Amino acid sequence: MSVATPLLQVTDLTVGFRIDGQVRKPVQGISYSLDAGRTLGVVGESGCGKSLTALALLGLIPAPGQVTGSVRFAGAELIGQPEAAWRDLRGNRVAMVFQEPMTALNPVMPIGTQIAEVMVLHQSLAWPEARDAAIGLLEAVGISSPRQRAASYPHQLSGGMRQRAMIAMALACRPALLVADEPTTALDVTIQAQIIELMQELQSEIGMAIQFISHNLAVVSELADEIVVMYAGRIVERAPAATLFDRPAHPYTKGLIATLPDPDRRQARLPVIQGGVPRIDAFAVGCRFAERCPLADAHCRSVEPTLDPLEPEHWAACFKAGQ
């Protein structure tokens, strides 16, 4: 892929909240880019700032939150643009799929109406036309008898069907970028595979870029071209998917990969990374992973490493990278 400017260019994106008079930054200084038609996987434990990053792309950081840095989408700067421009973008050129389709769909509105709504908002379609289009979309995401299903309420559908409906809603305006925030986490494994397959099919059809967020490295590895590993609000490693699995550089990435079950290895217990993500008010001075890192030394605990290139297209923020 040789596109002059990437579809999405995030530079030094920071999300800050003022808590008890101090500014806390659950997302701090992250930079990455995503080309049209490609898939970026974002992995990390809960509380690493993955979802906030996604919301920042849509300008939906809740009220006291401050977003700084730069998000350039299709050549235009998004941070600081007026609310009307954001509304024009959301659901239209950048769409989002949420984790839990049961709560992300309005319980008292038929799903056909919810899908049609996006098109009425953005494509100035009248409701009857939008409704017909919604039925077509439901069919495209593999829901049988879409005409009847369009009149169903979310509670009348199965989990998989609800997530398909969410995807239909997100793709209604054929967005250039789809942000999927843990779209398969609430589903069982067979349905997960179906949803991932569906997303890949639709990606090749529409040609959109996907930012796929998950805490599950195995799921991400199935469809990501490039993977970003986040820890405590920072990007700690960024590499093409194959490289990341081949030559993980950051101890956190190594830990994540080690926790994946491997059918070739017979193990009594899966390895774990000891400890948990630090609270936002307890971020260490040095490397934020030092607390849990088997390699950490005094230098790691006093100086924060920067994201440095190791090889072409492979960056890691670790003094011990490669060890």
Next chain:
Amino acid sequence: MTALDMAPPSVQQAQSVWRLRWKRFRGHRTGMIALGVLVLLVLFTLAAGPLAALWGIDPDSTDLLSRYDPPSADHWLGMDDAGRDELLRLMYGGQISLLVGLVSTLIGGVAGLGIGLSAGYYGGRLDALLMRFTDGMIALPLLPLLIVFGAVDLTKLGFSSEFAHSGAAGFWRVVVIIAVVDWTQMARLVRAATLSLKERDYVLAAKASGASPLYVMAAHILPNVATPIIVAGTLTVGRVILLESVLSFLGFGIVPPTPSWGNMLNNAQELVTTAPALAVYPGLFIFITVIAVNFIGDGLQHAFDPRSSR
């Protein structure tokens, strides 16, 4: 793009949703029975004019010789304390009471809804401002307030003196007074519900679809607060009918000789031992109305919630 450049329910879309709701309401038996009862009540009160003409009885003419007359062929429910036909007065009184009850509830409800929704959704300073205003309204003692409002001279507000002394002015005065003091409960309920609903994922999803705040409120929050609104609204109807009687008692509401169930009930208070029937009739009608409206509320709640079974 203006805030509400897209009307949430288009005609065609709305039709199918409303048809579905009507179907669900019809499936709710007590709700349907209650609706039937309310329709009968309305027909009963509307029959007052034709029947008075048919029987040749003036409901306001007094006859001191036939005070407290028992029911007879000419006067089915007998005569009241001033020798007026009790049945016709109940009918005329019902027109006023039902209209006051429904219209005031509607106006107060819509006001409370708007205030509660915007306070809950926007939060922050607007919320604080609106809710302190609501608290202030609640803190005001009701009776002095009613007396002050009741004493407002409409001619000073620019209405013609002809209108100011007409029956319609009396009616609207009551409706407005009640609506002004009775929106607070609705506002607080709706605000509380909105506060919790706006944190839901589907509200975030709607924003992520590019919906404006007004659209989110109208299309995603309002239908989900239907339940508390309906419960509060149906309870309010009964309270408002009684509130009207308080106003009438003070001489600011529907002034005798024009009857309303409220002022008939009030009049009958001191006659409970001598002519208990005069208190029982209007009381019974108010009771039936309140019960019917509550059951209709039940049915509406069922109709608006697609998750409820049956």
